[in-house]
Amino acid sequence: MFGRTRIQQIQIEHLQAQNARLEGLVGLLAERAGIDAAELDQLREDTGTPVVPEECRRLVAEGKVIEAIKCYRTHTGAGLKEAKDAIDRVRGVA
Numbered sequence: 001m002f003g004r005t006r007i008q009q010i011q012i013e014h015l016q017a018q019n020a021r022l023e024g025l026v027g028l029l030a031e032r033a034g035i036d037a038a039e040l041d042q043l044r045e046d047t048g049t050p051v052v053p054e055e056c057r058r059l060v061a062e063g064k065v066i067e068a069i070k071c072y073r074t075h076t077g078a079g080l081k082e083a084k085d086a087i088d089r090v091r092g093v094a
Contacts, residue, residue, distance in 0.1 A: 016077050016079070019078075020078070020079055026040070052090050053071065053072070053075045055075070056072045056087065060090045060091055065091065068087045069083045069084055070083075072086055
C-alpha cells in the first residue's frame with residue numbers, strides 16, 4: 001500500500017510541475033500577444049476556468065492574504081509563487 005501511495009504522490013507532483021510549466025508558457029504567449037494579466041484572467045473565466053475561487057476572494061476582502069494564498073494552493077494545486085501572484089492580482093498589487 002505504501003508503494004502505491006508514493007507512486008501516486010510522484011504522479012501528482014509531476015502533474016503539478018507540468019501544469020506550472022504550461023501556465024508559464026501561457027503567460028509568456030499572452031505577454032507576447034499583448035494580453036495583460038487581467039485580460040488573461042478574464043479569458044480563463046470566460047472559458048469556465050475560474051482563476052481565483054470565491055472563497056479565496058472573500059479571504060482577500062477580509063484582509064487575510066496569507067490564508068487566501070493557502071486557499072488558492074489548496075483549490076488549484078498551484079505552487080507558492082503562482083498562488084501569491086494570483087492573489088496579488090485580486091488585491092490589485094500585481
